[in-house]
Amino acid sequence: MHKTGAPFIAHRRAPALLTLTVLLATLLLAACGAPSSEPQTSGETAGPGQIIVIIPEEPASLNQYHAVAAIVRQVADAVSAPLAVPDENGAFIPVLAAELPTVENGGVSPNYLTVAWKLRPGLRWSDGEPLTSDDIKFTWEAVSHPESGNVLALGFEKIASIETPDELTAVITYKELNQAYLQQFMYGILPRHATGAPEEMLQWAWNRNPVSAGPYVVKQWNSGESIVMERNPYYYLEGQPYIDRVIFTIVPDPGAQIAMMAKGEAHVHLWPGEVKEIYDAQVAGQAALQEVPGQWNMTLFFNLSRPFDGDPGPEPPHPILGDLRVRQAIAHAIDYDLIVTAVNPGTFPTATPFAYGWYKCDQERKYPYDPERARALLEEAGWVEGPDGIRVAQGAPYAEDGTRLRVQLNGYTNFQPLVKLEEALVEMFRVVGIEATIQNDDFSIIFGSYEDGAPRQLGNFDILVYDTSLPIEPQASIENTYLSTAIPTAENPAGNNSSRWVNLRADELIRAAGATVDLEARRAAYCELSELIATELPRLNLYLFTEGYGASNRLSGYKVNMWGSLTWDIQNWKLE
Amino acid sequence: MSELTVSQALTRPGRRTMEAAPLRVLIWRRFLRHRLAVVAMAVLGLVIASAVFAPLSRYTPTQQNPTNALQPPSPQHWFGTDDLGRDVFTRTLYGGRISLAVGLSATLLSLLIGVVVGMVAGYFGGVVDNVLMRITDGFLTLPTLFVLILIATLLREIPALGLVSGVIIVILVIAVLSWMWPARIVRGEFLRLKQRDFVTAAESIGAGHGRIMARHILPNTVSLIIVQGTLMVAYAIITESGLSYLGFGVQPPTPSWGNLLATAQTYALRAPWLMIFPGLMIFLTSMAINYIGDGLRDAFDPYSAR
Numbered sequence: 001m002h003k004t005g006a007p008f009i010a011h012r013r014a015p016a017l018l019t020l021t022v023l024l025a026t027l028l029l030a031a032c033g034a035p036s037s038e039p040q041t042s043g044e045t046a047g048p049g050q051i052i053v054i055i056p057e058e059p060a061s062l063n064q065y066h067a068v069a070a071i072v073r074q075v076a077d078a079v080s081a082p083l084a085v086p087d088e089n090g091a092f093i094p095v096l097a098a099e100l101p102t103v104e105n106g107g108v109s110p111n112y113l114t115v116a117w118k119l120r121p122g123l124r125w126s127d128g129e130p131l132t133s134d135d136i137k138f139t140w141e142a143v144s145h146p147e148s149g150n151v152l153a154l155g156f157e158k159i160a161s162i163e164t165p166d167e168l169t170a171v172i173t174y175k176e177l178n179q180a181y182l183q184q185f186m187y188g189i190l191p192r193h194a195t196g197a198p199e200e201m202l203q204w205a206w207n208r209n210p211v212s213a214g215p216y217v218v219k220q221w222n223s224g225e226s227i228v229m230e231r232n233p234y235y236y237l238e239g240q241p242y243i244d245r246v247i248f249t250i251v252p253d254p255g256a257q258i259a260m261m262a263k264g265e266a267h268v269h270l271w272p273g274e275v276k277e278i279y280d281a282q283v284a285g286q287a288a289l290q291e292v293p294g295q296w297n298m299t300l301f302f303n304l305s306r307p308f309d310g311d312p313g314p315e316p317p318h319p320i321l322g323d324l325r326v327r328q329a330i331a332h333a334i335d336y337d338l339i340v341t342a343v344n345p346g347t348f349p350t351a352t353p354f355a356y357g358w359y360k361c362d363q364e365r366k367y368p369y370d371p372e373r374a375r376a377l378l379e380e381a382g383w384v385e386g387p388d389g390i391r392v393a394q395g396a397p398y399a400e401d402g403t404r405l406r407v408q409l410n411g412y413t414n415f416q417p418l419v420k421l422e423e424a425l426v427e428m429f430r431v432v433g434i435e436a437t438i439q440n441d442d443f444s445i446i447f448g449s450y451e452d453g454a455p456r457q458l459g460n461f462d463i464l465v466y467d468t469s470l471p472i473e474p475q476a477s478i479e480n481t482y483l484s485t486a487i488p489t490a491e492n493p494a495g496n497n498s499s500r501w502v503n504l505r506a507d508e509l510i511r512a513a514g515a516t517v518d519l520e521a522r523r524a525a526y527c528e529l530s531e532l533i534a535t536e537l538p539r540l541n542l543y544l545f546t547e548g549y550g551a552s553n554r555l556s557g558y559k560v561n562m563w564g565s566l567t568w569d570i571q572n573w574k575l576e
Numbered sequence: 577m578s579e580l581t582v583s584q585a586l587t588r589p590g591r592r593t594m595e596a597a598p599l600r601v602l603i604w605r606r607f608l609r610h611r612l613a614v615v616a617m618a619v620l621g622l623v624i625a626s627a628v629f630a631p632l633s634r635y636t637p638t639q640q641n642p643t644n645a646l647q648p649p650s651p652q653h654w655f656g657t658d659d660l661g662r663d664v665f666t667r668t669l670y671g672g673r674i675s676l677a678v679g680l681s682a683t684l685l686s687l688l689i690g691v692v693v694g695m696v697a698g699y700f701g702g703v704v705d706n707v708l709m710r711i712t713d714g715f716l717t718l719p720t721l722f723v724l725i726l727i728a729t730l731l732r733e734i735p736a737l738g739l740v741s742g743v744i745i746v747i748l749v750i751a752v753l754s755w756m757w758p759a760r761i762v763r764g765e766f767l768r769l770k771q772r773d774f775v776t777a778a779e780s781i782g783a784g785h786g787r788i789m790a791r792h793i794l795p796n797t798v799s800l801i802i803v804q805g806t807l808m809v810a811y812a813i814i815t816e817s818g819l820s821y822l823g824f825g826v827q828p829p830t831p832s833w834g835n836l837l838a839t840a841q842t843y844a845l846r847a848p849w850l851m852i853f854p855g856l857m858i859f860l861t862s863m864a865i866n867y868i869g870d871g872l873r874d875a876f877d878p879y880s881a882r
Contacts, residue, residue: 255844278846342642343660413822416659416842423660423829427640438827442725 049244051555051575052266053566054257058224058250061207064187065143065150073187074270075248077567078229080188081131081213083117086472086563088292090357092182096123096131096189096213096236098168100182108181112174112517115181119168124234125191126212133170137162138192139185140172145198152187153476155180179517180473189213215241215571225250241571242557261287261550267575269550270566275346279550287552293348294547294562295469297355298421300540302327305500306398307460312450312489314500319399320407321462325381327537331367332374333432334425340543343424344417347543352530355544356562357472358519361527366534374432378405383433391433406435407462410455412447413440421542422465436463450493457488459500467545472563474526475514482506482529482538501538606875613871620864623857627672635663637670638829646847656849658839667831668853674832675813676861678746682812683805685751690758691794691801697759698766699789709763712756720753724822731824746824750812758804765797799873806869810862833858 055071062076083097094100098118101107107116123131142148144156155178163171178184194211196204209218213236216229227248231241249266251257254273260266261283272279272289279289302321305314320326340347352363367373382396383405391405409425411418422438429436441455446466448454455461470477480486480495484502488495506529513525533539547562557574597605608614630637641661649656655664697708727749769775770793778788816826817834826832833854840850 254842258845273842282845338642342645413820416839419828419839420659423638424640424642426829427638438829440827442822444725 049575051243051246051268051552051573052260053246053248053268053270054251054260054266054550055248055270056250056252056254056257059227062210062218063201063204063207065148065152066202066207067187068151073565074567075227076188077214077565078216078246078570079210079212079214079218079232082188083119083136083185084182085186085568086183086561088559088561088563090472090563096120112177112179112181114171114173115184116169116171117185119170120236121168123213123236125194126217126232126234127194128234129191129193129211130167131189131191131213132167133164134167135189135191136170136185137164138195139188139190142190142195142198142201145201147199148201150201153480154184154187155476156184177515177517179475179514179522183471183473216246219245235571237571242574243570246570258282261552264552264554267552267555268566272550276546283550285553287550289548290551290558290560291546291548292560292562293356293544295356296467296545296547297350297353297469298344298347298418298465298467298542298545299353300330300425300542301464301466301499302330302538302540303459303461303463303499304538305459307455307462312457312459312487312500314484314487314502317398318462319393319396319403320405322398323381323396324536325377326383327540328367329374329377329381329432330429330434331365331537331540332370332377333428333434334540334542335369335428336365336542337369339421339424343420344543347545349543350541351534352541353468353470353533353539354474354526354530355541357470357474359470359474359523359526361523361530363527363530363534367537371432378433385433389430389433390435404435405433406437409436409438409463409465410446410461411438411440411465412443412445414443417545418465418467425465450488450490456498457493457495459488459498464498475522478510478526478529479514482533483510499538501536503532503536503538506532603875607871610867610871610874612867613874616864616867616871619860620868623672623861623864624676626669627676630666630669630673633663633666633669635666637667637831638662639666646843646850648847649849655853656847658847658850659843664836664850664853667836668833668857671831671833671836671854672857674743674826674830675816675834675858677743678750678816678826678832679809679813679861682747682750682754682815683808685747686755686808686812687758687801687805689751689755691762693755694759694762694764695766695789695794698763699770699785699793701767705763708759712759715753716756718753723753724749724819724824727824742824742826746816746819746826749819749824750815754808754811757808758801761800761804762797765800766793769793769796795876798876802869802873806862806866809865810858813858813861 055075057069057071059072059075060069061067061072062079064073064076064080067073067076082095084092084094084100087093092100096119098120099105099107101115101117103110103112107118108114117133117136119131119133125131140156140159140162143150143152143154144159150156158174158176158178160173160175163173165171172181172184174181190206191211191213195201195206208221212232213234215232215235215237217232218227219230220228222228229246229248231244235241251260257266257269257272261269264286269287274282274289276289276291303318304322305311306316306318306322309316317323336349340349350363351365352361354361354363378391382394383391384394386392386404393399393401393403393405395401396403407429409422411422419438419440422440426436426438445454446456446464448457450457456464481497482501483497484504484507486492486495486497487500487502488498509525509529509532513522516522548560549566551558554576555573556576557569557572559569559572561568639662641657644657644661645659647653647657647661653663653665655668658664658667693708693712697705731745766789775788775792778792783792813834815834816832817838820826820832820835820838826835828835836854837851837858840847840854843850
């Protein structure tokens with residue numbers, strides 16, 4: 001599944017404008033003769049010590065701090081140098097750091113406001129220059145610069161200062177508690193000597209040819225065709241990476257991707273978009289889909305506020321969805337088993353946003369599939385059956401009598417599993433007397449900004465349908481999604497409470513979870529929030545997509561990591 | 577040899593046997609001699625009839641059975657089933673309603689705008705030509721994707737568009753983005769033909785601009801316009817599905833040949849029937865219209881051997 005740097009919104013493909021920008025940049029670079037004059041690698045086949053990785057689209061940059069498009073991290077982790085990353089179980093492990101700072105080892109002060117990172121001794125960048133604690137400090141300076149173009153919410157603004165008492169130690173002092181301190185430098189350290197001014201970060205030459213502390217360095221970038229990487233001679237792990245050369249080949253056509261895997265011409269296949277049985281049959285014993293339940297949680301977002309009233313706030317209530325009984329009826333109308341077995345097979349049912357990680361909650365579905373109950377609730381809510389089977393208002397609390405029970409499902413285009421789900425929902429809703437229409441828009445419209453008039457931000461929708469995820473440290477995302485103060489308005493245009501849900505108990509729970517570092521206490525707060533969400537239905541969680549990629553049978557040493565990218569452990573990959 | 581109008585051609589010496597019949601009957605007779613065109617007419621008639629009588633199918637186009645998804649063609653489902661177990665035969669028939677409406681209407685509208693602009697520009701020349709052609713060039717240089725995203729964004733301000741208004745928007749968008757090609761072709765022809773003797777002759781007997789354009793020059797450009805039109809029908813049908821990617825017009829679950837094809841891409845290897853049948857319908861329709869155009873051109877052409 002596609003992932004995004006900004007972890008809580010589905011970003012399955014780069015927005016069209018971004019794609020165009022990439023195209024223009026590509027043309028410009030081509031015109032300037034930017035690609036190396038070395039021979040092109042199209043048609044190049046795998047040799048000893050060399051693997052081909054299929055990517056469906058080209059990253060615009062390898063600087064993860066600019067990564068709106070999910071593809072960037074998938075490639076960039078091969079050249080990135082984080083201090084620590086989450087492993088496949090969600091536990092952080094040190095990479096460039098000698099150890100994880102904790103209260104026990106003295107790396108973290110008892111009030112959690114000071115964190116001291118110790119680097120491994122003898123680290124070098126790929127150009128041979130030493131990697132020091134000053135590079136950690138520079139990363140903070142660069143990323144937190146208001147004009148750096150950073151899009152990742154990593155809490156850099158909470159840092160008051162970074163001291164570097166010696167070349168190996170960086171002592172970070174926080175202005176306020178940052179529960180996510182371990183993921184602070186998860187997207188890599190930037191070299192002060194080989195980048196540029198923070199305010200010019202978007203234009204750094206480094207972005208496409210990074211001086212790396214990761215396992216690989218970019219050898220050649222053939223725009224529109226491939227990115228060729230070779231092993232970083234200064235990588236900190238002795239003898240690693242095991243594979244000398246990795247070629248990321250850009251192949252947009254799914255049929256061509258499968259054919260390459262089936263012929264053994266490629267070794268790794270990012271985002272195959274196919275269920276396992278079918279994928280494995282198609283690649284004819286050459287490879288297999290390696291997958292685990294992933295982060296992407298397919299969700300219906302109900303708008304509790306009246307759309308198109310010129311007011312992005314929570315009042316007045318939505319004429320149809322403002323009534324909890326209608327939302328409950330919708331929940332009862334959905335055949336959840338059919339969706340995960342037949343509509344989108346290979347997905348895992350879930351009833352909560354807190355479906356994985358250390359904060360996982362065992363949430364039961366409050367309103368299971370029961371069309372009879374759905375009909376009864378709609379009757380009770382003042383929606384009576386009309387002549388064509390679709391209900392009309394007769395005494396409904398927020399709708400004028402005679403209003404048709406008609407809602408629009410808003411998704412984004414060009415993602416077939418989402419369209420299939422919507423089409424199935426239209427039929428399920430019709431059975432209980434709800435007319436649903438589908439309006440899917442380009443990704444850039446749905447996920448546009450408040451200033452651009454995105455319907456999601458202005459509250460001009462009935463039900464949004466898309467998949468979201470929670471990061472390993474979810475507090476910032478939860479605050480911006482469920483707090484009543486996170487409703488997007490002109491004053492708070494980046495708020496993500498698009499359902500316009502106002503619940504004082506939820507606010508209390510979220511603030512309580514944000515005020516402690518006790519994981520058990522936080523989890524308890526999140527699970528009570530999960531219960532509230534499942535009961536009040538500002539949103540309805542449906543299922544998790546699997547996460548994974550196609551891997552050649554000749555490849556070993558990899559671990560699929562729902563918290564990481566395809567290349568998070570590329571230094572461990574081996575080719576027979 | 578100078579060009580002749582159809583009526584002049586049909587009444588010149590040597591064709592006296594035709595004098596008795598009215599022009600449209602003559603054209604019709606000539607058309608019937610073009611065998612392929614007649615067959616094409618029958619095929620197009622069948623395609624249109626299949627769309628009109630789609631409700632006679634025993635399934636509805638949105639009736640789902642997800643547990644019976646992606647079944648190959650069988651006696652129960654002649655064209656197989658799609659990814660939600662819907663009957664592809666029924667969806668293809670219903671899809672024809674949208675696609676034919678969009679393809680034919682958008683083409684007609686585009687030709688109407690293009691022919692009028694091209695006629696006026698080519699006939700009057702000078703400043704009028706310059707202004708109209710610069711406008712045409714302006715439309716040709718519009719960055720289509722940006723314009724479409726802009727329109728889609730503006731449309732988002734409207735609460736809910738019904739299917740009919742959605743289809744009308746698609747027709748308008750396709751016509752607005754494609755009238756420039758017929759305009760340039762017609763203008764070129766008018767520039768060429770207005771120098772001919774028959775135009776001078778018409779002017780000398782006091783014919784007005786409108787009459788000269790419509791009755792004397794335009795009939796001589798009909799063959800080119802028809803060829804352009806036949807190409808545009810298939811273009812419009814395919815463009816409609818491209819537009820739905822941007823959120824215009826025909827949204828699922830309403831089928832159109834274009835969006836049936838777009839969905840089929842995902843299953844190209846596993847369920848090729850999803851692609852074959854709507855593809856075949858687009859192919860048949862375009863070919864039929866093409867041959868009908870061919871027949872009409874010959875029927876209108878006074879020098880045709882038929």
